Amino acid sequence: MxxxxxxxxxxxxxxxxxxxxxxxxxxxxxxxxxxxxxxxxxxxxxxxxxxxxxxxxxxxxxxxxxxxxxxxxxxxxxxxxxxxxxxxxxxxKGLVTRDPSLGVLLPPVERGLPQIMNAEQVQTLFQLADRDTPMGVRDLAMLHLLYATGIRASELVSLNVDHFCAQDAAIKCVGVRGNVRFLPLTSVAMDVLELYLLRGRPRFIRHASEEALFVNHHGERLTRQGFWLIIKGYARRAGIEDLTPHKLRHAFAMHMLDSGMDLGSVQELLGHAHISTTQFYCQLVSAQPK
The missing domain is CATH 1.10.150 (DNA polymerase; domain 1)
Known part of the structure; x- marks a missing residue:
């Protein structure tokens, strides 16, 4: 049996x-x-x-x-x-009356602590984006949005123009499981995003019906792969090894926890399904030199 x-x-x-x-x-x-x-x-x-x-x-x-x-x-x-x-x-199926696996705990999974970008490296990335060109303004807006909200790269490229809530200084983000969360923006991120909408995006757009917030030079929605190539280009110029969009997400989470935000609030902003995923960042905060 x-x-x-x-x-x-x-x-x-x-x-x-x-x-x-x-x-x-x-x-x-x-x-x-x-x-x-x-x-x-x-x-x-x-x-x-x-x-x-x-x-x-x-x-x-x-x-x-x-x-x-x-x-x-x-x-x-x-x-x-x-x-x-x-x-x-x-x-x-009614083949057992109780689940004998309930209460059996998973062993702790050891993970190496990822390298975290420091504030100086983040500022270097911001400085490399050229505010005088439409492409530079777009890239700067994306970088600031990543660092200000902890949004995933896939979520970033999925944003539409109407997801930007200027009155509330927030971005409406539809997560990987379809859940919606509203991410507050810093004043700097707000300024750069409004600058992009004014002087950057209109230079790319070829069809008025395009909904995407971030577009490529063809005026079409920027892909995740295209965004990664942009990030890699800035990393190479900044001399930062193995930079990924997720490292900016790590940096955001670290900054929030280090500034005193409670774990549950950080979990909500990041869109984590389980608090245990967010708790991992507590190890990073503890591991940072004081």
Missing amino acids: LQEAVDDFVTSIANGEMERSGGSRNTIMAYRNDLGQLCSYIRALGITSWLHVTREHIADYVQQLREAQVYRPTTIARKLAAYKSFFRYLCQ
Whole structure:
């Protein structure tokens, strides 16, 4: 009965019946391998039905993966996620009365702290943009918007002109999951954005129907790839290695936390689904030299 339930679960993934299952070949193979190993462990305990598996069984197995088999935390986290999906499936099918994976915690995943841009480097980027050219004004507006709001690069290039709320000094941002958040703008970001709308964007636009806030030299919406090339160009001129738009997002989060903003507010501004993602920045603040 143990393996039969696993086979049914994997088949449901392959057929796209499970929410957020993906159904790719790699996903299916990972689930089959991870749950096959769990089956062998449970069977070795003399248990023949998932009904008799307890939270202690799952917690002990995770502990064994960590200590006896010395799996990396990221691998254990993936395996436990597979177990949780499997037991949710069993609960939905009425094959178990409770989920034994509930309350089993993921091992801490160690991540290297990313390098953070300092204020001097950010100012260097701003100074490199030429305010006397439409392209320079556009680039300066994008850089200021990134640093002032922590907006993602994908969200930045998705902005439309009507997302700029001048009266409220804010940008309406539609996030990666469709959630809407209003990001306050600094006075400097406001000034540069208004300058771009006055002297930059009109020089690029070829069709009055274009809605995009940031456009390329063809007057069309700037792509994420195009924006990355722009960032790389400024990084090269500034002598900053491995600069990405996400590093400006990191710098924004650090600045907000360092200035005393509470973690929940920073989470809301960044659009993080889970507070644990935002908590990572607390490590960065602590690691910075005083």
